[in-house]
Amino acid sequence: MEEQRTPRSPARSGPPSWRRHGPPRWNRWSWNDEERRAHWPWRSTLLMTAFVLIGSHFAAHSQAGDRVQLDFFAWALLLVGSALLLWRQRHPVLVAFGTAGAGMVYLGAGYPYGPVFLIVAMGCFSAVVAGHRKAAWTAVGMFWAGHALVAHWLYRWLPPTGDQPASWGQEGIIATWIVAIVALSELVRVRREQWAHDRAERAEAARRRADEERLRIARELHDVLAHSISVINVQAGVGLALLDSDPEQARTALTTIKAASKEALGEVRQVLDTLRAPGEAPRAPAPGLGRLPELVEQAAGAGLTVEVEGEDDIPKLAPGTDLAAFRIVQEALTNVVRHSGSRHARVRLESAKGALRLRIDDDGPATGADAGGSGNGLAGMRERAAALGGTIEAGPRDDGGFRVLAVLPLKVKEDQ
Incomplete structure (x- = not known):
C-alpha cells in the first residue's frame, strides 16, 4: 500500500516573508498589537529604576528621623516595583496592580516618601493607555485607599514609632496628583486611539484607491484587447480560408493582423507603463473620439x-x-x-x-x-x-x- 503524503501547504512555498518584502520596519507609531507586546521597554525601565533608587536615597536623607531608614527590604521593594515596569506593555493589568501593591507595602512599612509614587503612576498610566481603564482606576483607588488607611488609622501599629496622623491637606495633594495622572493617561489614550483611527482610515483609503486603479486598468485592458483580438480572430479565419485559393487576400488579412496587434501592444504598453512609473505622464495621449x-x-x-x-x-x-x-x-x-x-x-x-x-x-x-x-x-x-x-x-x-x-x-x- 502506497504511503500517502500530505501535500505541501501553499503558505509555506516560496521564500520567507522577510525575504520577499524586506526586513520589518520598526516604526513606533505604526506598531500593531503583536509588535507592541513583543517590545521590551528596557531603556525607559532602566532610567526609571535609576531615578527611583537615587531619588529614594536623597529622600531618605531629607526625611531622616521622621521615617524609617531604607534597608534591604525597602531596596528590594523599590527594585521589584521598578522591574515590573518591564512588562507594562505585555501585561499592563498585572503591572498596574503589582506596582500599586509594592507601593502600598513600601509606605505601610514607614519608609520615606519619594519617587515610589512614580512607579505606581507609570504602571497605571500604561494600563490606561493600553485600554484597561477599569483595572488602572481600581489599582489607583486601591493605592490611595491603602495610603489613607495607613496614614489615618493603622499608623498607631505600624512603623515608625510615635508617628502622627497625616493631615487631610496632604491627602488632598495626593488625590490631586492621582487625578492629574489619570487625566493625562486618558488624554494619551484618546490621542492614540485617534491616531490609530486615522491610520486605519488612510490605509482604507489607499486600499480603495488601489482597487479603483486595478478596476480602471482591467477595464482599459479589456477594451483594448477585446477589440484587437476580435479583429485578429476574424482576419486569421479569413487568411486560413483563402491561403491556397487567394494568397493576395490572405496577405491582406495578415497585414491587418499585424497592424491590429501592433496597436494593441502599444496601448497595453501604455497602460502598463502607468504601473511601472506611477505619477509620470503617459507617453501617448489617451484615445478619444x-x-x-x-x-x-x-x-x-x-x-x-x-x-x-x-x-x-x-x-x-x-x-x-x-x-x-x-x-x-x-x-x-x-x-x-x-x-x-x-x-x-x-x-x-x-x-x-x-x-x-x-x-x-x-x-x-x-x-x-x-x-x-x-x-x-x-x-x-x-x-x-x-x-x-x-x-x-x-x-x-x-x-x-x-x-x-x-x-x-x-x-x-x-x-x-
Whole structure:
C-alpha cells in the first residue's frame, strides 16, 4: 500500500516573508498589537529604576528621623516595583496592580516618601493607555485607599514609632496628583486611539484607491484587447480560408493582423507603463473620439463597414468623457464583430441638452446566444457611463438588430 503524503501547504512555498518584502520596519507609531507586546521597554525601565533608587536615597536623607531608614527590604521593594515596569506593555493589568501593591507595602512599612509614587503612576498610566481603564482606576483607588488607611488609622501599629496622623491637606495633594495622572493617561489614550483611527482610515483609503486603479486598468485592458483580438480572430479565419485559393487576400488579412496587434501592444504598453512609473505622464495621449477613423479602419479590416454620423458636430470634450465615449463605441463595434451576423454598423453622435448621445446600431441577426455581448464588455460600458453620471441602454431592436445607446453628461473642454 502506497504511503500517502500530505501535500505541501501553499503558505509555506516560496521564500520567507522577510525575504520577499524586506526586513520589518520598526516604526513606533505604526506598531500593531503583536509588535507592541513583543517590545521590551528596557531603556525607559532602566532610567526609571535609576531615578527611583537615587531619588529614594536623597529622600531618605531629607526625611531622616521622621521615617524609617531604607534597608534591604525597602531596596528590594523599590527594585521589584521598578522591574515590573518591564512588562507594562505585555501585561499592563498585572503591572498596574503589582506596582500599586509594592507601593502600598513600601509606605505601610514607614519608609520615606519619594519617587515610589512614580512607579505606581507609570504602571497605571500604561494600563490606561493600553485600554484597561477599569483595572488602572481600581489599582489607583486601591493605592490611595491603602495610603489613607495607613496614614489615618493603622499608623498607631505600624512603623515608625510615635508617628502622627497625616493631615487631610496632604491627602488632598495626593488625590490631586492621582487625578492629574489619570487625566493625562486618558488624554494619551484618546490621542492614540485617534491616531490609530486615522491610520486605519488612510490605509482604507489607499486600499480603495488601489482597487479603483486595478478596476480602471482591467477595464482599459479589456477594451483594448477585446477589440484587437476580435479583429485578429476574424482576419486569421479569413487568411486560413483563402491561403491556397487567394494568397493576395490572405496577405491582406495578415497585414491587418499585424497592424491590429501592433496597436494593441502599444496601448497595453501604455497602460502598463502607468504601473511601472506611477505619477509620470503617459507617453501617448489617451484615445478619444478623434481616433474614430482608426476605429472604423480596424473594423473594416474585420469585414465590418461602419458609417459615422454627426462626428463633426461634437465639441471638444473633457478627457474623461472623450475616453469613455471612444471606449463605448469601440466595445459596441467589437460586439458587432463577435456576436452579430451583420457586416454593417452605424454610429450616430449628437450633442443636445448638455449631453452627448452615442447610438450604435447593427442589423443582426445574432450569431450566438449572447447577442450584443453579455460579459465584461457591457458591464464595462455601464461602469464608464455611471462614473460620469451617464447611462447605457443596450438590447435587441424590434426589427431584429441590436442597439447600444449611451448618454454622457457633456463637459466642454475650455480652450486655454
